[in-house]
Amino acid sequence: MKDIKHIVIIGAGASGLAAACAAAEAGARVTVLEKNHVPGRKILSTGAGKCNLTNARLSPERYHGGTAGFIEKVLKILPPAEIRDFFASLGLLTVQDPDGRIFPRSLKAADVAGVLVNFITGKAVEIKLLTEAVGVKKIPSGFEVSIRAVPPSWGKKAAPGSVTALNCDAVILAAGGPAYPQIGGSALGYELARALGHTVNAPLPVLVPLKVKEKFIKQVEGVRTQAAVELLSDGGVLARACGEILFTKYGLSGPVILDLSRKAVFALKSGPVKCRIDLFPEYDGKTFAAFMRERRQNMENRFWRDFMRGLADERLLLLLSDLAKAGPDKLVSAVPERVFSEFVGLLKGFELQLAGPLDFEAAMTAAGGVPVSEVSPGTFGSLKVKGLFITGELLDTDADSGGYNLHFAWTSGLLAGRHAAGR
Numbered sequence: 001m002k003d004i005k006h007i008v009i010i011g012a013g014a015s016g017l018a019a020a021c022a023a024a025e026a027g028a029r030v031t032v033l034e035k036n037h038v039p040g041r042k043i044l045s046t047g048a049g050k051c052n053l054t055n056a057r058l059s060p061e062r063y064h065g066g067t068a069g070f071i072e073k074v075l076k077i078l079p080p081a082e083i084r085d086f087f088a089s090l091g092l093l094t095v096q097d098p099d100g101r102i103f104p105r106s107l108k109a110a111d112v113a114g115v116l117v118n119f120i121t122g123k124a125v126e127i128k129l130l131t132e133a134v135g136v137k138k139i140p141s142g143f144e145v146s147i148r149a150v151p152p153s154w155g156k157k158a159a160p161g162s163v164t165a166l167n168c169d170a171v172i173l174a175a176g177g178p179a180y181p182q183i184g185g186s187a188l189g190y191e192l193a194r195a196l197g198h199t200v201n202a203p204l205p206v207l208v209p210l211k212v213k214e215k216f217i218k219q220v221e222g223v224r225t226q227a228a229v230e231l232l233s234d235g236g237v238l239a240r241a242c243g244e245i246l247f248t249k250y251g252l253s254g255p256v257i258l259d260l261s262r263k264a265v266f267a268l269k270s271g272p273v274k275c276r277i278d279l280f281p282e283y284d285g286k287t288f289a290a291f292m293r294e295r296r297q298n299m300e301n302r303f304w305r306d307f308m309r310g311l312a313d314e315r316l317l318l319l320l321s322d323l324a325k326a327g328p329d330k331l332v333s334a335v336p337e338r339v340f341s342e343f344v345g346l347l348k349g350f351e352l353q354l355a356g357p358l359d360f361e362a363a364m365t366a367a368g369g370v371p372v373s374e375v376s377p378g379t380f381g382s383l384k385v386k387g388l389f390i391t392g393e394l395l396d397t398d399a400d401s402g403g404y405n406l407h408f409a410w411t412s413g414l415l416a417g418r419h420a421a422g423r
C-alpha cells in the first residue's frame with residue numbers, strides 16, 4: 001500500500017489554508033490546528049473586508065527586510081499568475097483596480113476564505129478549531145506536536161484543556177505574526193520556531209498608524225485629505241508619498257502613512273523623524289505663493305475666515321491659521337506679511353514630530369521573524385530541521401500594502417504544502 005504522509009499545519013490563516021489545499025491535492029492526510037473558532041479569521045478582515053488578495057504588478061522590490069533576492073527566486077519558481085490561476089481553479093472570480101490590486105469580484109473577503117475551505121472539505125483534511133499548538137518536537141519517526149483545546153475569545157474565563165500529543169511526518173508552521181492579536185495574531189509561532197532551533201529577528205509593527213508629539217493634532221481628528229508626505233531625518237528626505245492621509249487624535253493614519261510607516265519605524269530607532277505634509281502638492285512652492293498673494297489681493301477687505309474658506313478642510317485651515325497666529329476674525333488686510341507667509345508655508349509644509357508607531361493591535365503586519373535565509377525559496381522547507389516548513393508572516397519579510405503580503409502567504413503556503421506532501 002502507498003505510504004500516505006500525515007502533515008500537521010499550525011495555523012488556518014492565509015498560508016496555512018493554501019498549504020492545506022496543496023498538501024491535500026498531493027494526496028497527503030492533513031491536520032490543521034487553529035486556535036481561533038473559525039478558519040481564516042484574519043482573511044475576513046483584509047482589505048477592509050474586501051480582501052486585496054494579490055497584485056497584477058508584483059515585483060520583488062515590493063518586499064522589504066533585504067529579502068528582494070529571495071522573493072525573486074520564489075517568484076521564478078511559482079510565478080504570480082499561478083496564484084490567480086489557483087484561485088480561479090477554486091471557483092473565485094476576481095477583479096483588478098487601476099493600481100493592479102486584485103480583489104474577489106464579490107468584494108467579499110469571506111468568499112476568499114470560503115473557496116479555500118470548500119476545496120479542502122471532503123478531502124483528507126481535518127481542521128481542529130479552538131486548538132492551540134504549544135510545542136513541536138523532532139522525533140525519529142517525524143514530529144510530535146503538543147496541542148491543547150483553548151476557550152473561544154468570548155469565553156476567556158474557561159481554562160485551556162490538558163496537553164495531548166499528535167504525531168506526524170511533517171509540520172508546516174503557518175502561525176503568522178503578532179499583528180492584530182484581536183483576530184488571532186500572536187507570537188506563539190516565533191516560540192515554536194525558536195524551540196526548533198530557528199533564529200527570530202525581533203518583530204516591529206509596520207503598515208501601522210503613526211503617533212506625533214504635537215498634542216494639538218487632536219483638534220483635527222477625523223480630517224481626511226490628499227497630500228504629499230515626506231519623512232525627514234537629519235535634514236534629509238527619507239521617503240515621499242502622495243495620496244490620502246487621515247488625522248487622528250494621536251497622529252496620522254490613512255494609506256500614505258501606512259505605506260511610509262516602515263521607513264519611519266526603522267528610522268525612529270536611530271533618531272528623531274519628522275513628517276512634512278504638503279497640502280497642495282499640485283503646485284510648486286513659487287506658483288503656490290503667487291496664487292495665494294493674488295487671492296489675498298482680491299480678498300483684502302474680507303475676513304480671514306472667508307479668505308480661507310474653500311482652500312482645504314475648514315478645521316485643518318483653522319488649526320494652521322492658529323499656528324501662524326492669524327485670527328480668523330481679522331480682516332485679510334490686517335494680517336501681517338510675516339503671519340501670511342507663515343500660513344502659506346504651513347499649507348505647503350506642515351511639519352510634525354513623529355513619536356512612534358501604534359502597537360501591534362493596529363499594525364497590518366510585522367517586520368521581523370524567522371530569517372528567509374533559514375528556509376529554501378523553492379520549498380519553504382527549513383534548512384535546519386528536515387520535514388519542517390515555515391510560511392507567511394512568520395518569516396522575516398514584509399511588503400507594501402496592495403496585496404503583496406497575502407500573495408506571499410499564498411505562495412509560501414502552496415510551495416510548502418506541495419513539498420511537505422512529497423511532490
Ligand SMILES: Cc1cc2nc3c(=O)[nH]c(=O)nc-3n(C[C@H](O)[C@H](O)[C@H](O)COP(=O)(O)OP(=O)(O)OC[C@H]3O[C@@H](n4cnc5c(N)ncnc54)[C@H](O)[C@@H]3O)c2cc1C
Pocket residue numbers: 010011012013014015016033034035036040041042043045046047048051052053054131132133134174175176177179180183184185186188189363364365391392393394402403404405406407409
Ligand atoms: C486588518 C488587516 C488587513 C489586511 N489586509 C491585507 C490585504 O488586503 N492584502 C494583503 O496582502 N495583506 C493584508 N493584510 C496582511 C495579511 O493578512 C497577512 O500578511 C496574512 O494573513 C499572513 O498570513 P499567515 O498565514 O502568515 O498568517 P495569518 O493569516 O495571521 O494566520 C495565522 C493563523 O495561525 C493561528 N495560530 C497562531 N499560533 C497558533 C498556534 N500556536 N496554534 C494554533 N493556531 C495558531 C492564528 O490564529 C491565525 O489564524 C492585512 C492584515 C490585517 C491585520
